[in-house]
Amino acid sequence: MAERSDQPAGGGDLALAFHDVGMTFADGTEAVRDVTVDVRRGEFVTIVGPSGCGKSTLLRIAAGLQTHSAGEVVVDRSRIGYVFQDPTLLPWRTVRQNVELLPQLHGMDKATRRRLADEAIATVGLAGFEQHYPKTLSGGMRMRCSLARSLTLRPPLFLFDEPFGAVDEITRERLNDETQQLFQAERFAGLFITHSISEAVYMSTRVLVMSARPGTITRGFTVPFGYPRQPELRFEASFADLCHEISVELREASAGAGR
Amino acid sequence: MSELRPRRYGPRPQTLPGRSRRLAAVVVPPLILGAILTGVWYYASYVWLRGRRRVLLAPPHKVITDGFGDSTHLGEILAAAGRSGDVALRGLIIAILIGLTLATLMSQWRSVERAVWPYMISLQAIPILAMVPVIALLFDTGKTSRIIVCVIFSLFPMVVNALFGLKSADQGHHDLFTLNNASRWTRLTKLLIPGAMPAVFAGLRISASLALIGGIVADFFFGRGQVGLGQMIVRFKSETNSPLTLTAIAVACIFGVIVFLVFSWIERRVVGRWYVSAGRNGP
Numbered sequence: 001m002a003e004r005s006d007q008p009a010g011g012g013d014l015a016l017a018f019h020d021v022g023m024t025f026a027d028g029t030e031a032v033r034d035v036t037v038d039v040r041r042g043e044f045v046t047i048v049g050p051s052g053c054g055k056s057t058l059l060r061i062a063a064g065l066q067t068h069s070a071g072e073v074v075v076d077r078s079r080i081g082y083v084f085q086d087p088t089l090l091p092w093r094t095v096r097q098n099v100e101l102l103p104q105l106h107g108m109d110k111a112t113r114r115r116l117a118d119e120a121i122a123t124v125g126l127a128g129f130e131q132h133y134p135k136t137l138s139g140g141m142r143m144r145c146s147l148a149r150s151l152t153l154r155p156p157l158f159l160f161d162e163p164f165g166a167v168d169e170i171t172r173e174r175l176n177d178e179t180q181q182l183f184q185a186e187r188f189a190g191l192f193i194t195h196s197i198s199e200a201v202y203m204s205t206r207v208l209v210m211s212a213r214p215g216t217i218t219r220g221f222t223v224p225f226g227y228p229r230q231p232e233l234r235f236e237a238s239f240a241d242l243c244h245e246i247s248v249e250l251r252e253a254s255a256g257a258g259r
Numbered sequence: 260m261s262e263l264r265p266r267r268y269g270p271r272p273q274t275l276p277g278r279s280r281r282l283a284a285v286v287v288p289p290l291i292l293g294a295i296l297t298g299v300w301y302y303a304s305y306v307w308l309r310g311r312r313r314v315l316l317a318p319p320h321k322v323i324t325d326g327f328g329d330s331t332h333l334g335e336i337l338a339a340a341g342r343s344g345d346v347a348l349r350g351l352i353i354a355i356l357i358g359l360t361l362a363t364l365m366s367q368w369r370s371v372e373r374a375v376w377p378y379m380i381s382l383q384a385i386p387i388l389a390m391v392p393v394i395a396l397l398f399d400t401g402k403t404s405r406i407i408v409c410v411i412f413s414l415f416p417m418v419v420n421a422l423f424g425l426k427s428a429d430q431g432h433h434d435l436f437t438l439n440n441a442s443r444w445t446r447l448t449k450l451l452i453p454g455a456m457p458a459v460f461a462g463l464r465i466s467a468s469l470a471l472i473g474g475i476v477a478d479f480f481f482g483r484g485q486v487g488l489g490q491m492i493v494r495f496k497s498e499t500n501s502p503l504t505l506t507a508i509a510v511a512c513i514f515g516v517i518v519f520l521v522f523s524w525i526e527r528r529v530v531g532r533w534y535v536s537a538g539r540n541g542p
Contacts, residue, residue, distance in 0.1 A: 133533045135535050
């Protein structure tokens with residue numbers, strides 16, 4: 001069953017739309033089938049699914065890093081914030097130089113670059129570390145730096161490819177919080193991919209469950225909690241119930257792989 | 260099954276302060292190996308080579324007194340080393356220029372890589388001995404020929420390492436540049452070249468030592484023209500002057516070590532700030 005987005009209250013302009021998107025690789029592997037999703041400004045949509053279900057492929061298609069073989073994608077690719085699984089910092093550049101990279105690639109002058117970078121660095125709480133090289137930073141700080149880099153261009157659409165998978169639990173929850181606050185402040189459109197159901201529910205306006213390969217959206221859940229969300233939310237019964245419901249759906253979707 | 264026998268562990272006792280311990284750990288093992296090798300040398304000199312045959316291999320202290328102690332001859336050796344070094348340096352610079360250019364072109368165009376690769380390997384596979392008469396015929400036995408030999412010696416590691424470095428950028432980094440519509444030139448200058456620097460330096464260290472060897476070998480086989488370390492070695496050997504032969508060899512060796520250290524130092528200065536080399540713990 002394909003998911004048609006139910007428009008959330010106050011949903012803004014369309015930032016990304018997939019219409020029956022499918023992707024079959026040259027070797028015949030069908031990664032993604034009939035995916036229909038749209039993400040509007042002010043929406044934070046998360047896709048959860050088993051490993052190898054084609055979640056990342058979907059993001060790569062959205063960003064244009066990969067072409068799709070069926071369906072239609074509507075998106076403005078001129079400014080996309082893409083947060084990778086790894087921080088993908090350039091090790092020979094300091095924190096500031098790394099954050100300045102995108103404005104630099106877009107041909108902005110030095111003063112603008114500097115200003116945008118300093119703002120973004122302050123936003124992610126890395127002020128004071130501008131001159132540090134990535135090798136001296138912890139995993140969480142590298143991720144913050146990576147986030148800051150994607151923030152500089154203030155893209156209307158963010159794609160997150162399991163960005164917090166490699167950091168420890170405490171850091172991860174803190175990053176969830178900060179991303180959520182940032183999302184609330186900027187009202188960008190977010191498409192987030194993760195394995196963690198609680199992370200998905202905590203941050204998103206909607207959670208979509210994707211089945212095992214070929215990946216397709218089996219069900220969508222609207223998350224009823226308002227923003228800003230407080231860490232205590234994770235311990236509330238309604239939060240746990242929703243996580244449970246999604247978890248059941250996810251298990252069924254994953255079981256499909258064995259058929 | 261044996262029972263658990265818990266034991267108390269205190270902090271590890273430290274007899275020496277950390278710094279001198281670390282220094283000792285760095286200095287002592289090579290000193291021990293050096294002592295063993297010196298022992299083997301003495302053994303070879305005094306036990307294997309009996310009587311008159313001892314002139315074939317002077318013992319270490321003879322090399323120091325009769326070789327390094329002989330200031331006239333040492334001066335000659337050092338002057339020759341300087342000339343060999345000059346040749347090697349010129350050859351190395353040419354090899355670096357050709358090597359980096361080739362590697363860059365090969366990294367950008369597969370067809371260039373496919374075209375050049377077989378010849379690079381052939382160049383590496385040709386025994387230099389076979390090339391010497393050809394080079395001497397074409398370019399005579401002067402400086403040019405020596406430099407050419409140096410280039411042949413040192414080009415291959417330069418190209419291989421630089422190409423490896425240029426091709427080793429992460430897919431994630433490539434994606435990042437693709438997403439931001441980076442041109443080929445931007446990708447090359449902002450991503451590939453900086454990322455290749457550690458590999459380029461690894462190549463440089465090898466190439467620099469090889470250029471020096473190339474300079475000495477060329478001089479050795481040409482046997483004419485400007486006197487370098489190679490001809491010095493040939494001369495002392497023909498005079499069966501073992502201490503001076505060994506001194507010339509030792510000078511060549513020390514020279515090589517210095518070149519290696521200098522390039523290691525430059526490498527640390529340039530990429531040491533950011534590069535975490537495999538096998539070294541932490542920054």
